[in-house]
Amino acid sequence: xxxxxxxxxxxxxxxxxxxxxxxxxxxxxxxxxxxxxxxxxxxxxxxxxxxxxxxxxxxxxxxxxxxxxxxxxxxxxxxxxxxxxxxxxxxxxxxxxxxxxxxxxxxxxxxxxxxxxxxxxxxxxxxxxxxxxxxxxxxxxxxxxxxxxxxxxxxxxxxxxxxxxxxxxxxxxxxxxxxxx
Amino acid sequence: xxxxxxxxxxxxxxxxxxxxxxxxxxxxxxxxxxxxxxxxxxxxxxxxxxxxxxxxxxxxxxxxxxxxxxxxxxxxxxxxxxxxxxxxxxxxxxxxxxxxxxxxxxxxxxxxxxxxxxxxxxxxxxxxxxxxxxxxxxxxxxxxxxxxxxxxxxxxxxxxxxxxxxxxxxxxxxxxxxxxxxxxxxxxxxxxxxxxxxxxxxxxxxxxxxxxxxxxxx
Numbered sequence: 336x337x338x339x340x341x342x343x344x345x346x347x348x349x350x351x352x353x354x355x356x357x358x359x360x361x362x363x364x365x366x367x368x369x370x371x372x373x374x375x376x377x378x379x380x381x382x383x384x385x386x387x388x389x390x391x392x393x394x395x396x397x398x399x400x401x402x403x404x405x406x407x408x409x410x411x412x413x414x415x416x417x418x419x420x421x422x423x424x425x426x427x428x429x430x431x432x433x434x435x436x437x438x439x440x441x442x443x444x445x446x447x448x449x450x451x452x453x454x455x456x457x458x459x460x461x462x463x464x465x466x467x468x469x470x471x472x473x474x475x476x477x478x479x480x481x482x483x484x485x486x487x488x489x490x491x492x493x494x495x496x497x498x499x500x501x502x503x504x505x506x507x508x509x510x511x512x513x514x515x516x
Numbered sequence: 517x518x519x520x521x522x523x524x525x526x527x528x529x530x531x532x533x534x535x536x537x538x539x540x541x542x543x544x545x546x547x548x549x550x551x552x553x554x555x556x557x558x559x560x561x562x563x564x565x566x567x568x569x570x571x572x573x574x575x576x577x578x579x580x581x582x583x584x585x586x587x588x589x590x591x592x593x594x595x596x597x598x599x600x601x602x603x604x605x606x607x608x609x610x611x612x613x614x615x616x617x618x619x620x621x622x623x624x625x626x627x628x629x630x631x632x633x634x635x636x637x638x639x640x641x642x643x644x645x646x647x648x649x650x651x652x653x654x655x656x657x658x659x660x661x662x663x664x665x666x667x668x669x670x671x672x673x674x675x676x677x678x679x680x681x682x683x684x685x686x687x688x689x690x691x692x693x694x695x696x697x698x699x700x701x702x703x704x705x706x707x708x709x710x711x712x713x714x715x716x717x718x719x720x721x722x723x724x725x726x727x728x729x730x731x732x733x734x
Binding site: 350358359361362366373381382389394395397399400402403404406410436447464465466467468469470471472473477479480481483486487490495500503507510511 | 532538565570579629641643658663666685687691
């Protein structure tokens, strides 16, 4: 295990506790903020915001869940698969390209499955890890962020998000093939 | 576009299910999906309540303003239409830093809070502003330094070097984020900002329609 890695993991283990201690401590000592009351005051907003998201998230997850279980996703993939074989890209990672922007939990499960089947140090395992780590669940982020403030017209936001997912997907594949190939 | 994608998912599902005879599974999947939508939202309650409380302390202590000053030039370039001292900048900064350090459950509340602040600048509360689209673009391509979850999974399955994907992930995320920023710039230039409804100058600071997050700041 590289020393850099242990630095990173201990850094991320300490990050949250450090933030949680630093913010109230600084506020109380330097700015005389009534920390507990301020916390409660700010926290009140959280409940309503989370509740506002429910209809957006339910609508989106119903559609995604149906799409996956009906076999429509698989059908869509089989149309693209020959292209991947032709380009010499392992087509096992193809479903990730579609799952990743749609469902965080679904694509993580799929990635885990690929890692389990082919091994974490196989090319497929490495590509899947890189894809999973390098972008976020666009549809979820859009639903939650815009849902929380009641935006109905998202304009070009979804196009930008999906475009960057597509670029990230192919970048991950090419970078892995180049570095580990 | 969301409307069409949503419609496509549902219609395609039912058509394919009719052909493959998976109609029962699709019906069940619809309700499973609805259930997980609620479950995920409920899961958000605890982290939203916690982090928004924390962030209010940070805001009152002036920490967000400090953060905004430190990395201000970059953010001002990305969000030219947000006033320099607006609290939205501080929340955008904390959202981006939480993403950067892989603090996923802190990033979402801060991002939502940033959206609520941007909404206060929005002349037309049902339509996303360019600044909102930029914030969304940055979040969908999420710049992460350490993909902790993936490293843990790789370790779990006996990888010889679980952390070897840090470099490739960083490179891929850099490419994806650059693509997002460029596309965002392009659309921003192409489409004019949403027109304010006439005579809304004085009322444009009214609270968001839900009545949450519309509180005065400091």
